């Protein structure tokens with residue numbers, strides 16, 4: 001029977017990565033997706049920018065929107081201090097099943113809470129269900145037309161504090177024009193653009209980093 005792309009990515013991890021070694025999991029996925037089959041992971045080039053923002057923020061509580069196969073989940077979790085927590089929201093149950101196995105293979109499951117469901121439904125429940133006060137860092141990499149409504153939801157639910165950082169993937173390609181217009185025009189955010197390339201290609205893309213000013 002046919003396999004799915006997430007299953008093939010998991011296979012590449014189990015074949016080529018060392019259990020308990022997050023960097024080898026990241027490397028195995030990048031090699032597979034660069035040489036065999038393109039996939040919508042943030043990738044190695046933008047991933048280095050993600051790493052630098054995570055290291056700079058040194059967050060205790062992170063929210064990732066859009067887990068897919070767990071590539072950026074593993075990348076972020078591998079940089080978190082002890083006791084830090086990464087909540088990642090995934091809508092598609094099949095993707096969640098695969099991502100849990102990738103996260104486990106990397107050995108970062110203690111730092112990760114994968115939540116199956118839609119961001120719009122779960123963001124309002126994070127405080128009561130998981131005791132989250134505010135997020136130090138939010139990585140937006142899910143449906144591009146959800147970036148803006150979910151950002152407004154985070155504000156309304158009091159989940160951002162002075163200094164919270166939003167990092168959005170794909171603001172050039174596929175693009176998130178409404179989000180960019182809102183965040184760059186809003187006095188309550190200080191934004192900057194990190195020019196890069198679409199994962200595994202030469203196409204232009206980039207990340208938008210925005211600091212919430214409270």
Ligand SMILES: O=C(NC/C=C/[C@H]1O[C@@H](Sc2ccncc2)[C@H](O)[C@@H]1O)c1cc([N+](=O)[O-])cc(O)c1O
Nearest residue numbers: 040066067068089090091092095118119141142143
């Ligand atoms: O479409 C893209 N990403 C959408 C990602 C979507 C992921 O997030 C949830 S949706 C969801 C909904 C609500 N709450 C949580 C997750 C999907 O099940 C998928 O796992 C994308 C596309 C390209 N590209 O080149 O076409 C490149 C990229 O880097 C991309 O991120």
Ligand SMILES: [Mg+2]
Nearest residue numbers: 042141169170
């Ligand atoms: Mg992306």
